[in-house]
Amino acid sequence: MMLIVPEALIADLVTAEDAFAAVEATFAAMARGEAYNFPVVREALGGDRQYGFKSGLDRAGGMLGVKAGGYFPGNLARGMTNHQSTVYLFDPETGRPTAMVGGNLLTALRTAAASAVSIDRLARRDARVLGMVGAGHQAAYQLRAAARVRKFEKVIGWNYHADMLPKLGAVAAELGLPFEAVSLDRMIEADVIVTITSSPAASLLDGHVSAGTHLACMGTDTKGKQEVAPALLARARVFTDEVAQSVTIGEAQHAIAEGLIRAEDITPIGAVIAGMAEGRQSNDQITLFDGTGVGLQDLAVAGAAVRRAEARGLGVSVTI
Helix, strand or coil: CEEEECHHHHHHHCCHHHHHHHHHHHHHHHHCCCEEECCCEEEEEECCEEEEEEEEEECCCCEEEEEEEEECCCCHHHCCCCEEEEEEEECCCCCCEEEEEECHHHHHHHHHHHHHHHHHHHCCCCCCEEEEECCCHHHHHHHHHHHHHCCCCEEEEECCCHHHHHHHHHHHHHCCCCEEECCHHHHHHCCEEEECCCCCCCCECHHHCCCCCEEEECCCCCCCCCCECHHHHHHCEEEECCHHHHHHCCCHHHHHHCCCCCHHHCEEHHHHHCCCCCCCCCCCCCEEEECCCCHHHHHHHHHHHHHHHHHHCCCEEECC
16 A cells, blocks of 8 residues: 655644754764665756656665655746655565655755754854845745754845845744845855855855854755855865765855865765764854755655654555
8 A cells, every 4th residue: 555645734744843853863874874865867857947856765764765856937827836846655675655745845844954954063052143045935944944943133134036035034023033134245244044046156155154154055956056156165164965966966066166175075964963073163163064955855754744644544545
């Protein structure tokens, strides 16, 4: 039997806290060699559309599966989110399909959770100002997740299309945080900066970041994308979800290409979680998390959704 958990059920099955715990455990399992991701498949479909597959095996968690989906920028006009995805889970011993899970909200939750894990592990404990670069659909999840792990006193935000910033300001207001739309040079005031854009060129430059800042760069997951200047990675201690993706499709691809950093300079965040590597080393150090998004994150949050759906008798069981 295979359990189908449709998108409409996800919001009642998986919380942001669930996603945080699942993603943190997955990163640690990766560092310990108990889980690994398969090569990513990404294809450009034309018209800025992207489609691909992220998959992996978590031996510790007993998870095998794949997320299929991508980015379709014309969807908003059709009343749908631009990001569309579905997660398929299989029995790792037999290959039998066990679940099909709506992946749109799960993708937002797991991406925000990864950012929050990096902030929790790497940002200064006294961080008070959160900077948001990007104000699209994912930005609201990022803001809420960041606010759960640090006691911010203010949020400042920038977006290429400034008319989108009031929506982000409304999320800050829900959290009881004052919000100010700023120019990029004002990001130097931030203690933590989350970048969540789909830009082909760097927005955040070296001069926009002050000493001691933590950056969570969450938008670059494809060859050619870029959110921050390569000089920032050369100036920072760099962490990532998976080094192989970071240097090929993540933010580090550009700094690597310019010879500013090496793959050996990048630390998996899972190694910090598992106690195998140091995190922040001083209050003046800039730390940067290159969140490329790995398939194991998707499997972990989908697994959480399936377990809760089974416990509540939700979803639809079908015979394959």
